[in-house]
Amino acid sequence: MWxxxxxxxxxxxxxxxxxxxxxxxxxxxGMAAIAVSLFLGISVVWLLRWLDVxxxxxxxxxxxxxxxxxxxxxxVAGYANESLGILIGSVVTESxxxxxxxxxxxxxxxxxxxxxxxxxxxxxxxxxxVMDGVFYGAMAGLGFEVxxxxxxxxxxxxxxxxxxxxxxxxxxxxxxxxxxxxxxMAFTAIAGAGxxxxxxxxxxxTRKVIVATGLMLTAxxxxxxxxxPIFQELGESPLxxxxxxxxxxxxxxxxxxxxxxxxALAISVAKKLPKDLVLKDEIPGLVNPLRRIVAAxxxxxxxxxxxxxxxxxxxxxxxxxxxxxxxxxxxxxxxxIKAVRVYR
Amino acid sequence: MPVEDNKSKALPIVAIxxxxxxxxxxxxxxxxxxxxxxxxxxxxxxxxxxxASSEEQVECQRVGETLCIYLEDKWKQGNVGTGFANWSYAxxxxxxxxxGAGLYLQDLAPIVSTKEALDWWIGQxxxxxxxEFEPVATSTTTKTVTLxxxxxxxxxxxxxxxxxDESPDTIQFGQSVALLPQTQNASVTILDLTFGASVExxxxxxxxxxEQFYTDIDKYxxxxxxxxxxxxxx
Numbered sequence: 001m002w003x004x005x006x007x008x009x010x011x012x013x014x015x016x017x018x019x020x021x022x023x024x025x026x027x028x029x030g031m032a033a034i035a036v037s038l039f040l041g042i043s044v045v046w047l048l049r050w051l052d053v054x055x056x057x058x059x060x061x062x063x064x065x066x067x068x069x070x071x072x073x074x075x076v077a078g079y080a081n082e083s084l085g086i087l088i089g090s091v092v093t094e095s096x097x098x099x100x101x102x103x104x105x106x107x108x109x110x111x112x113x114x115x116x117x118x119x120x121x122x123x124x125x126x127x128x129x130v131m132d133g134v135f136y137g138a139m140a141g142l143g144f145e146v147x148x149x150x151x152x153x154x155x156x157x158x159x160x161x162x163x164x165x166x167x168x169x170x171x172x173x174x175x176x177x178x179x180x181x182x183x184x185m186a187f188t189a190i191a192g193a194g195x196x197x198x199x200x201x202x203x204x205x206t207r208k209v210i211v212a213t214g215l216m217l218t219a220x221x222x223x224x225x226x227x228x229p230i231f232q233e234l235g236e237s238p239l240x241x242x243x244x245x246x247x248x249x250x251x252x253x254x255x256x257x258x259x260x261x262x263x264a265l266a267i268s269v270a271k272k273l274p275k276d277l278v279l280k281d282e283i284p285g286l287v288n289p290l291r292r293i294v295a296a297x298x299x300x301x302x303x304x305x306x307x308x309x310x311x312x313x314x315x316x317x318x319x320x321x322x323x324x325x326x327x328x329x330x331x332x333x334x335x336x337i338k339a340v341r342v343y344r
Numbered sequence: 345m346p347v348e349d350n351k352s353k354a355l356p357i358v359a360i361x362x363x364x365x366x367x368x369x370x371x372x373x374x375x376x377x378x379x380x381x382x383x384x385x386x387x388x389x390x391x392x393x394x395x396a397s398s399e400e401q402v403e404c405q406r407v408g409e410t411l412c413i414y415l416e417d418k419w420k421q422g423n424v425g426t427g428f429a430n431w432s433y434a435x436x437x438x439x440x441x442x443x444g445a446g447l448y449l450q451d452l453a454p455i456v457s458t459k460e461a462l463d464w465w466i467g468q469x470x471x472x473x474x475x476e477f478e479p480v481a482t483s484t485t486t487k488t489v490t491l492x493x494x495x496x497x498x499x500x501x502x503x504x505x506x507x508x509d510e511s512p513d514t515i516q517f518g519q520s521v522a523l524l525p526q527t528q529n530a531s532v533t534i535l536d537l538t539f540g541a542s543v544e545x546x547x548x549x550x551x552x553x554x555e556q557f558y559t560d561i562d563k564y565x566x567x568x569x570x571x572x573x574x575x576x577x578x
Contacts, residue, residue, distance in 0.1 A: 003363045076369045083373035107369060114362045121359070124352035 004068060004118055011071030014078075015147060018154045037149050041142045044185060048135050051255070051289055054262060054269075055128050055322055057135055061119055065136045068115030069143025069188070073108070074151070077144075080107040097229025105223035108144065109191055112184065113216065115140040116192040120199050128325055129265045130196045130258045137192020141184035148184070183226055186247040191219035193254050201261075215254070222247040255289075262287045269325045277340050278317045286318055313343035 049056050084103045092099045116136045120127050127133070194215030198208040231243040266287050270278040284291045295314075299307045320336040322328075352358075 003359045003366075007366055072366070076366050080369035080373050083377035086377040087373070110365065111369065114365060117358055118362055121352040121355040 001122070004064060004072070004115075004122075007072035007076065008067050011073075011075030014075050015071055015151075018151050037146050041146055044138065044142060048138055052131050052135050053287055053292070053318060054266060055126070055132070055326060057132065058123075058126060061123055061126060061136070062139055065115050065119050065139040066143035068118070069112050069140035069145075069184075070147035071143070073111035073115060073140065074144050074147040077104075077108045077111050078151075080111070101224045101227040101229070104227050105187075105220040108184075109187060109216065109220045109223055112140045112144050112188045113137065113191040113195065113219075115143075116188070116195050120195060124199075125327075127196060127199055129200055130193050130261045133192040133194070133196020133199070134189045134254065134258055135192075137195075138185045138189040140192070141186070141188035144188070145184040183223075183244055183247065186244070186251045187219040187223045187226075189251055190222070190247075190254050191216045193258060197261075218250060222250060259288050265325075266321055269321050272324050273320060274337060276344075277337060278321060282317065286314060286321075309343055313340065316340040316343050 045062065081100070081103050084107060085099055088102065089099060092102055116133060119136050120133070194212035197215075198212040201208060201211075225246055226243050231239075263284055266278075266283045267280060270280070270283060278286070285295045286292070299310050302310065316336060316339040320333065320340050323333045323336050
């Protein structure tokens with residue numbers, strides 16, 4: 001708590017100045033872009049909560065990790081990047097275009113994912129599977145992304161003497177519209193999956209270390225690719241989005257892998273329920289995102305009454321699974337079991 | 345973190361590890377970085393009195409065998425007008441929000457007449473309020489340069505255009521160049537140059553004359569920067 005609070009406080013004090021510059025510019029477009037950035041962030045939170053169907057994370061945890069990413073990691077990364085840039089700048093020159101492709105991933109991925117590590121150990125009972133790591137990783141990345149966008153915007157305004165907003169708008173629009181979900185959120189979601197796997201999977205320690213380290217290095221490599229000069233010539237072209245494609249593809253693969261873990265987790269929980277309550281064959285349709293969408297489409301063809309019953313049955317089954325997994329009181333579990341039987 | 349009653353036994357260890365990494369990033373790295381000598385070392389020998397040719401500038405802008413400014417590929421793509429290359433390069437940047445002060449002519453190519461060119465130019469002077477003769481428009485950009493001995497320095501280019509109520513018939517435009525140490529806490533000004541030009545005179549110039557005018561200034565700028573670099577190093 002003190003570690004989290006202390007570094008977030010330092011970051012908040014610094015970030016306040018950045019906000020002041022942005023607000024003082026009084027530029028409607030800039031403010032609108034910041035608002036869009038926040039809106040996109042909230043949309044991502046909603047999407048991830050939809051994916052994390054088994055246990056939606058407590059709001060306090062979500063806020064804590066977002067603040068860590070935006071304030072603590074963002075603040076420290078500013079100093080760390082500048083210093084590491086100087087330290088290795090004599091080996092990899094800035095003019096080569098690769099300096100920040102090396103410096104930023106090392107510092108930023110490590111700093112962001114530490115927010116995930118903290119939440120995993122501080123709120124251990126809220127961490128049930130790999131999906132939780134993806135979720136909290138994305139939240140740390142979201143905080144970092146939004147803070148960095150606002151920082152860049154303010155920095156560009158300041159560099160232009162506050163009189164010229166085009167550069168600020170360009171960089172904010174570029175990062176917000178073309179690359180929002182494909183950068184920090186994706187990187188840290190991938191790294192977070194590794195940490196949650198290490199914390200929750202019933203496998204050997206060696207395997208945990210390999211998976212966690214591998215995903216962390218993957219996140220760093222994707223960040224490095226994103227920062228590399230390979231796509232620099234694309235400038236402000238919509239093709240800029242290409243630099244985020246590898247990260248999104250890897251994230252998709254991680255989510256497919258995570259989905260298997262979620263199904264396995266749900267099956268193990270279902271075993272603690274009465275036999276006929278949640279059938280093994282039903283679980284993918286409850287947990288797997290693609291199967292859920294397919295099931296939802298199938299339901300649209302059903303008569304209204306049957307569709308309603310199916311939805312109620314699905315909700316009751318999920319509620320029963322959550323109640324067992326989260327260790328609710330017996331009377332709550334019994335009530336939910338009863339509900340499933342009613343709708344079945 | 346908000347929840348205190350469901351913490352892992354590993355919390356103290358992880359918290360200490362996180363605090364240690366954060367503290368190292370915040371204090372340790374800057375401490376080590378402070379030991380790196382990033383100051384510019386400029387050889388004062390053999391100052392050059394004329395700017396390098398365009399061909400040389402594409403790869404490297406040499407100043408008296410002492411300073412080598414690597415130009416970006418963008419320069420090669422013809423995005424800057426002939427004759428304005430150095431100026432445009434000095435100002436052009438995607439990341440710093442350069443205003444396009446007096447000699448920033450990157451976007452001038454499509455403009456056909458001197459009058460239009462001048463209007464465009466004046467139009468840049470204060471962003472949106474040039475008709476009110478707002479006094480100053482400033483732009484800055486930095487560039488890392490590699491010196492002959494392999495060390496690096498940052499140059500700060502500042503361009504500005506001034507058109508004031510007190511002298512509405514004159515446009516002043518200038519360029520300053522400074523060397524910064526990597527920490528950017530201080531700077532050494534190499535050059536601070538201001539030109540004044542009559543609006544009336546500039547309006548009367550033909551397109552070719554206007555181009556020549558800029559070219560002359562361009563040469564003058566590079567001549568001076570060579571000399572000033574030698575002075576700084578002495």
